[in-house]
Amino acid sequence: MVEKVQFETEEEKQQIIFNKSAMFLIEEQRLFEGNFLIFSDVSPEKEVVYVNLPAEELEAIKIMAAQQETVIEELMFIIIPELTGGGI
Numbered sequence: 001m002v003e004k005v006q007f008e009t010e011e012e013k014q015q016i017i018f019n020k021s022a023m024f025l026i027e028e029q030r031l032f033e034g035n036f037l038i039f040s041d042v043s044p045e046k047e048v049v050y051v052n053l054p055a056e057e058l059e060a061i062k063i064m065a066a067q068q069e070t071v072i073e074e075l076m077f078i079i080i081p082e083l084t085g086g087g088i
Contacts, residue, residue, distance in 0.1 A: 001040070002038060002039070002040050003023065003038070003039045003040075004036050004037070004038050004039075005020070005036065005037045005039065006034050006036050008034070008035065013035070016037055017037065020039050023039040024041070024043050024044060025037060025038070026039065026040045026044050
């Protein structure tokens with residue numbers, strides 16, 4: 001079952017979402033006719049997208065991900081002591 005509910009304010013929108021927590025919010029529409037939330041009692045299927053990448057691009061992405069992980073680890077080494085009062 002699909003249910004379309006109109007709302008006017010953000011507060012009203014949040015209240016509707018809270019009241020319909022047993023359903024799945026599948027779409028939000030902001031039209032000239034008004035703002036609507038579309039709910040379903042059936043979980044939406046997740047769309048799977050397959051992408052073909054040349055091997056060189058895939059390797060470049062892996063390298064960038066590893067570099068970002070290293071940067072995050074280094075930042076955590078600096079931030080955690082600051083947050084816990086240890087400081088450098």
